[in-house]
Amino acid sequence: MQKKTGDLPFTGLPRIDDTKGHVLLEGMRVVDLSTSIAGPYGTQLLADLGATVIKVEKPDGGDDARQWGPPFIDGESPWFLSVNRNKHSVVLDLAAPEGLAVLEKLLEKADVLVVNMNERVQRKLGIDHARLAPRFPRLIHASLTGFGLRGKRADLPCYDLIAEGYSGVMDLTGEAHDDPQKVGTPAADMLAGQDVAMAVLAAYAARERTGRGAQIDVSMQATMTRFMAPRLSSFLSSGELPTRSGGKDSVIAIYQVFDTADRQISLGLGNDAIWRRFWVAVGVPEPGLDPRYASNADRRAHRQEIVEKIAGILRARTRDEWLALFGENRIPAGPINRLDEVAADDELLRQGFLYQAQAANGPIPQVGLGIAIDGRSAAHRKAPPKLGEDTEAILSGMIDLAPDRIRKSEEAGAA
The missing domain is CATH 3.40.50.10540 (Crotonobetainyl-coa:carnitine coa-transferase; domain 1)
Known part of the structure; x- marks a missing residue:
């Protein structure tokens, strides 16, 4: 009906x-x-x-x-x-x-x-x-x-x-x-x-x-x-055939979705400065200074252990708490919105x-x-x-x- x-x-x-x-x-x-x-x-x-x-x-x-x-x-x-x-x-x-x-x-x-x-x-x-x-x-x-x-x-x-x-x-x-x-x-x-x-x-x-x-x-x-083009060019340049991963295999480490205490969050640590700011913001500055993770290539090599560290931290607080903290510290992060939430986005409505x-x-x-x-x-x-x-x-x-x-x-x- x-x-x-x-x-x-x-x-x-x-x-x-x-x-x-x-x-x-x-x-x-x-x-x-x-x-x-x-x-x-x-x-x-x-x-x-x-x-x-x-x-x-x-x-x-x-x-x-x-x-x-x-x-x-x-x-x-x-x-x-x-x-x-x-x-x-x-x-x-x-x-x-x-x-x-x-x-x-x-x-x-x-x-x-x-x-x-x-x-x-x-x-x-x-x-x-x-x-x-x-x-x-x-x-x-x-x-x-x-x-x-x-x-x-x-x-x-x-x-x-x-x-x-x-x-x-x-x-x-x-x-x-x-x-x-x-x-x-x-x-x-x-x-x-x-x-x-x-x-x-x-x-x-x-x-x-x-x-x-x-x-x-x-x-x-x-x-x-x-x-x-980015994915195809990467394959043509390496011969490494990517497979489905739920978006967890980005060339950027770290660049994926994580669970929080309530709802999921997207997180993109796209350069060295953001990487270091993230660890300071979450109150654990040591990984940001660890030479094993100094470059994006280094972080890709250790992606799984880094993901586990971040996942354990983010589950301790709610999505909105993390988004507020990351916004204050200029760390790229966002919600995984449903369409009803998109339709109620106050900034889109204001515009x-x-x-x-x-x-x-x-x-x-x-x-x-x-x-x-x-x-x-x-x-x-x-x-x-x-x-x-x-x-x-x-x-x-x-x-x-x-x-x-x-x-x-x-x-x-x-x-």
């Missing part, structure tokens, strides 16, 4: 009304054909920074993520709502000639096209770079796929789970005796979306110099594997990073951009759109499509 909106945790978040938001990308126009999480997250980042993002969705159901639930908030998927603010939704059937014709009118006014289809499907629909570039030479054409546009895997379907498995991150996540685990958030999706936004911005800056657009090819596998906004069907929760520009961090300009809610406004306002042409498109099933 679904809870009433008033009983949900987000109703305690601060309310934010639509604002002007960030304007660094004001004037950039993005046509977004992507669905699910990765592509929409990338275009939301651009929208949060001021770009106008036109989300083109299929007439029957729209973005796949609209159906991802439960939970739902007044019929809307929180997964969809999390990556689609500050956008305008237009319904077009790209398989219909009239729908493709309208899309091309939009591209005449656009700077960027984002798609998450492989090249075979792009060619079938007539939206591949090779076809569009001659007509729209200034267009930045960004493709986000599982394995890139070229190579033997180019046509294979992919989700976040699949990309994480390819990258090696699942093999190294979890306790030694447990099965491989994916990261607890769609990491490959979110990171690939960031790559799309980063590459688009680089191409946009280059176009200011050259006047030419670009073809961007983002692979979720490549993105997620780059995320593993307006977690908030609720008014959408078409009622209030919804949002997780902000979290980037302050000239002292301002609010990025909310528009709630995630209902399917097709901006079709008429965009088609008539941006490309001057006459009302009868819009009506004919709708009658033909193209919009």
Whole structure:
């Protein structure tokens, strides 16, 4: 049974009304054909920074993520709502000639096209770079796929789970005796979306110099594997194959989770000065001065005995007592928060990073951009759109499509 909106945790978040938001990308126009999480997250980042993002969705159901639930908030998927603010939704059937014709009118006014289809499907629909570039030479054409546009895997379907498995991150996540685990958030999706936004911005800056657009090819596998660069580089440099350890095998000694008298704590003793400060803070200065532990390499060699010493000390007091002491002594440490604790974090709430906004069907929760520009961090300009809610406004306002042409498109099933 679904809870009433008033009983949900987000109703305690601060309310934010639509604002002007960030304007660094004001004037950039993005046509977004992507669905699910990765592509929409990338275009939301651009929208949060001021770009106008036109989300083109299929007439029957729209973005796949609209159906991802439960939970739902007044019929809307929180997964969809999390990556689609500050956008305008237009319904077009790209398989219909009239729908493709309208899309091309939009591209005449656009700077960027984002798609998450492989090249075979792009060619079938007539939206591949090779076809569009001659007509729209200034267009930045960004493709986000599982394995890139070229190579033997180019046509294979992919989700976040699949990309994480390819990258090696699942093999190294979890306790030694447990099965491989994916990261607890769609990491490959979110990171690939960031790559799309980063590459688009680089191409946009280059176009200011050259006047030419670009073809961007983002692979979720490549993105997620780059995320593993420190671990992969370490293996390539040593031949030592790491195994799952519950995060207890960091190159930094000591850098892991410990038990306290009540709740767990994370502790990172990342350099020699912090190492020495830690032992003074806990009232046992001798290990900090012991020449056997003088360098990080020395501490790695004696990791197990050091961990046992620290574990015995930390079990004597509560987590919050240790966090207060470590904060006073500038020792990196933190809690292992549950999501309800994250949602109640007073600093995140003070920053307006977690908030609720008014959408078409009622209030919804949002997780902000979290980037302050000239002292301002609010990025909310528009709630995630209902399917097709901006079709008429965009088609008539941006490309001057006459009302009868819009009506004919709708009658033909193209919009």
